[in-house]
Amino acid sequence: MSAGKPVFLVTGNDLAAEALALLENHEVIYAGRAPTEDDIVALCQRHDPVAIIVRYGKVGAAAMAAAPSLKVVSKHGSGTDTIDQTAAAARGIRVVAAAGANAAAVAEHALALLLACAKSVVVQNARMHAGYWDKATHKSVELEGRTVGLVGLGAIGVRFARMADAMGMRVLGFDPYAKDLPACIERVDMETLWRESHAISLHCPLTPDNAGLLNARTLAACRRGVIIVNTARGGLIDESALLAAVRSGQVGSAGLDSFAVEPMAASHPFHGEPRITLSPHIGGVTADAYVKMGVEAAKNALAVLHR
The missing domain is CATH 3.40.50.720 (NAD(P)-binding Rossmann-like Domain)
Known part of the structure; x- marks a missing residue:
C-alpha cells in the first residue's frame, strides 16, 4: 500500500496534464498501456487506491476486493461495460462516466x-x-x-x-x-x-x-x-x-x-x-477528446470523494 497521499490508479500509461492538475493532492499510479485484470488486481493490492480511472482493461470484483479504500471507479469515456457494476454496487463503490466528453x-x-x-x-x-x-x-x-x-x-x-x-x-x-x-x-x-x-x-x-x-x-x-x-x-x-x-x-x-x-x-x-x-476503436481518440475525457473522469471521481 502506498503511504502519504491517497492514490488514483489509472488503467493506462498516461493522463492529460489538465486532469493531472486536478489530482495534485493525490498520488497517480499508472497500470501501463494494456493492463490485464491480474495487473490491475496486483496494483490494487499494492497501492489500495481510493479511485480508479478506467482507460483500458477491465475492473472486476477481484480488483475491487483488493482495494478496501476504493470509493469510485471513473470511466475515461462513456462506456462502462468494462466495469463490474454489480460488484461495485455490492461494495458501495460508485461507478461514474465522462458521458459526452468524446x-x-x-x-x-x-x-x-x-x-x-x-x-x-x-x-x-x-x-x-x-x-x-x-x-x-x-x-x-x-x-x-x-x-x-x-x-x-x-x-x-x-x-x-x-x-x-x-x-x-x-x-x-x-x-x-x-x-x-x-x-x-x-x-x-x-x-x-x-x-x-x-x-x-x-x-x-x-x-x-x-x-x-x-x-x-x-x-x-x-x-x-x-x-x-x-x-x-x-x-x-x-x-x-x-x-x-x-x-x-x-x-x-x-x-x-x-x-x-x-x-x-x-x-x-x-x-x-x-x-x-x-478502424481500431479510435472514434473517441482525438487530442481534444483525450483532454476532455481525462478532465471529466478526474472531476467525476473527485466529486464522489468530496461529497
Missing part, C-alpha cells in the same frame, strides 16, 4: 465511416493507387433524401443525428430512455427502424439485453443493401451474421470501429473484405 469525436468518426461506405472511399483509393480509373463503372450512394436509423440517442447519437439532418437525411431513432430529443429525430420502434433505414448507426451501450442486437434475424429484416456503422461496442453485432450478410449483399457495406474481441486477431474474417471498412 461525443463530438465519436459522432464525427461515425459520419466518416458512413461517408466512406456510401462513397466507396477506401476501395476507390486502393484502386487508384493500383493504377485503375473506375469513373465509367462506379456508382456511389447519395445520402440526401435517404433514411438513417440510430440505435441509442445519448450525446453521441444526437450529435450524429444533427449532422445527418444537415445533409438532408431523414433520421429515425430508437432509445427507450432518451428524453427531449431534437425535432430532427423521429422516434420509432426497432422493427420500423430495421425496415425503413438505408443506413443504421449504433450509439448505445452494450448490456446483457442487447448483446448481438444485429444478428441474422435483424439483418434480414433490414432493407437490402443497408449500410451498417458501429462506433459503440463490438458485442452489439453478431460478427459471423454480419459477414454473411455483407457477402450475400443484404448489407451493402459496413464501417466498424469496435469488435467483439480487441485487438482483432490477424486471422479475423473481416480482413480483406472490400466492403467492410475498419
Whole structure:
C-alpha cells in the first residue's frame, strides 16, 4: 500500500496534464498501456487506491476486493461495460462516466465511416493507387433524401443525428430512455427502424439485453443493401451474421470501429473484405477528446470523494 497521499490508479500509461492538475493532492499510479485484470488486481493490492480511472482493461470484483479504500471507479469515456457494476454496487463503490466528453469525436468518426461506405472511399483509393480509373463503372450512394436509423440517442447519437439532418437525411431513432430529443429525430420502434433505414448507426451501450442486437434475424429484416456503422461496442453485432450478410449483399457495406474481441486477431474474417471498412476503436481518440475525457473522469471521481 502506498503511504502519504491517497492514490488514483489509472488503467493506462498516461493522463492529460489538465486532469493531472486536478489530482495534485493525490498520488497517480499508472497500470501501463494494456493492463490485464491480474495487473490491475496486483496494483490494487499494492497501492489500495481510493479511485480508479478506467482507460483500458477491465475492473472486476477481484480488483475491487483488493482495494478496501476504493470509493469510485471513473470511466475515461462513456462506456462502462468494462466495469463490474454489480460488484461495485455490492461494495458501495460508485461507478461514474465522462458521458459526452468524446461525443463530438465519436459522432464525427461515425459520419466518416458512413461517408466512406456510401462513397466507396477506401476501395476507390486502393484502386487508384493500383493504377485503375473506375469513373465509367462506379456508382456511389447519395445520402440526401435517404433514411438513417440510430440505435441509442445519448450525446453521441444526437450529435450524429444533427449532422445527418444537415445533409438532408431523414433520421429515425430508437432509445427507450432518451428524453427531449431534437425535432430532427423521429422516434420509432426497432422493427420500423430495421425496415425503413438505408443506413443504421449504433450509439448505445452494450448490456446483457442487447448483446448481438444485429444478428441474422435483424439483418434480414433490414432493407437490402443497408449500410451498417458501429462506433459503440463490438458485442452489439453478431460478427459471423454480419459477414454473411455483407457477402450475400443484404448489407451493402459496413464501417466498424469496435469488435467483439480487441485487438482483432490477424486471422479475423473481416480482413480483406472490400466492403467492410475498419478502424481500431479510435472514434473517441482525438487530442481534444483525450483532454476532455481525462478532465471529466478526474472531476467525476473527485466529486464522489468530496461529497
